[in-house]
Amino acid sequence: MRPLLLKNFTATSCIGKGTAATFGSLLERRSGLKSCEFETVNIATHIGEVPGVDAARLPENLYKFECRNNRLAELALQEDGFFEAVQHAASRVGRRRVGVFLGTSTAGILQTELAYREREPVSGALPPSFEYGSTHNSFSVADYVRRRCRLDGPAVAVSCACASSAKVFGSARRMIEAGLIDAALVGGVDSLCLTTLYGFHSLQLSSPAPCRPFDVARDGISIGEAAAFALLERVPDNLDGDSVLLLGIGESSDAYHMSAPHPDGLGARRAIQAALAAAELEPGDIDYINLHGTGTPSNDRSESRAVTSVFGPTTPCSSTKGATGHTLGAAGALEAVISALALKHGLMPGGVHTNQIDPTLTALYIRDNRRAPVARVLSNSFGFGGTNCSLILGRAA
């Protein structure tokens, strides 16, 4: 594929608002996970909550979009000069030539969960103030962001569970390459809600402790929330060596099970190989792998098998979910931004909270930060329904 430039990027999660704070946390190996006190949730688990989300205000003309998910999107848009960079791109190429592609798994469903508590006792009706389309519906976050940024190009939400915001890079790439648009606002936004907290708990997939990816005693995920965005454009002739490029993307399906990965990671392996092929790279060209690494026994086993089957046991890899939690539909974009920071600053972030690496997992999992030049990173995202996506990002020079 033709590489694309990440002209600007930003991320807001429990480890920081914006890339400077995010990088600072990675450098100091800080985790943002804490004991769950979200809303009225009564589960013994840890979560990655972004402070101050509900204090964020949407512009008055977009009041219909008021919900935690869109507030989180609004917070993140204001970091790293991202909003201004999008406006600059729109004025350069035209508002119709900028597309919006955002991943989410639950969008603003929290709004519906709250509305169900306020049903009219006799009729059962939801409160009149409840808006479905601009909060609960998966498209709401893409619609909010396109209206907020006044972009008139194609817009869509990708909702492939936890691979959603990795896959948006594929949709945007195809639309840029087809010539329909000149720039794409891509990313992912997912926020805390009862559906996912109680849902993963019901599947016994969430840990009571902060998640410990690749640990011998790992026992599940910690749910987090995040918003992460990137502005994608064609690669210009003159490029700063520090620039970050999207070099490859590979997608696949497991054809195995709705909520469990293929035990040998066959689908994951297929996505990784497709990403390498798209980037015209060999496994040895990858310096660091940002794993999906959720911390469930089955994901990490399956992913380790997939990774070692392609890379062998010598490519350093880690999961940053011990720091951020599993941000579900935002994880792909959040980890793409973390990968971009790894490239810019020469940092392979060690996985936090992991005490004793599971000896049966053969991938080279790093617990301590490594400072070394990083030229190319592979980032994995997998989801329920057996959907897989791998991204390859690289430095321009």
Next chain:
Amino acid sequence: MMLSAHVGGLGVLGPGLSNWPEAAAVLSGQQAYRPAATVLPMPTILAAAERRRVGRVVKLALAIALEATSQAGEDPAELASVFSSSGGDGHNCHELCQALSLAGREISPTRFANSVHNAAAGYWSIGTGAMAESNVLCAFDASFTAGLLEALTQVAVDQIPVLLVAYDSEYPQPLHAKRPIPDAFGVAMVLTPKRRAHSLWRLDAALSDAECERFADADLEALRCAFPAARSLPLLRLLAARGGGTSILEYLDVSRLQVRIEPCA
């Protein structure tokens, strides 16, 4: 900028429309449209245990995807796919929200796993063995055209055959009052970069500012407006007419999609 593809098999299922030949007869004026409740077949490609777990929206998506691929003579296991729906499984969503509003908050793990927007795509992959890429989209009322655009860019840029499946089904009350989709409607089609033995039409599409096409027939216009996936009906009418032509499909508030159809001689 024009995007092009060849269209092979089609699948249609909706109120009073039980397959593509029936829909084609109605849309070409050979048969009057008689609205009736959508009848969803059991998804035969799933194992018995999975069949019991899936909701109406999954049955709908699998039925039209099977009709389209078998008509096109394509092996479903080899096709990339784009699933596009304005909402997921409304009944499943209601049950989860209901349970979460009660004191115990006991929710079914199967319901939670089925609550992902890509449930239909997941079951399609499991049922057919398809390991190719599958993208799952939502653009509210623009979901059909958004799905068509995504599928067309896969065909044009990656030069691969793609199965497009666009489908919507209802929410029960109380969500139904907020999102009044009345029943189930879906359309599926196989799009290929090169003309194949089963190709019936060539499709060219481009973004447009023109007004979208509506139906003079009140029942068909009501159908088009009732389901986001039924925003495809003006395109389906061109495919049914067999003579080709041009139409404008509804998309976002700021743009439409022009589609031009030429029959493969």
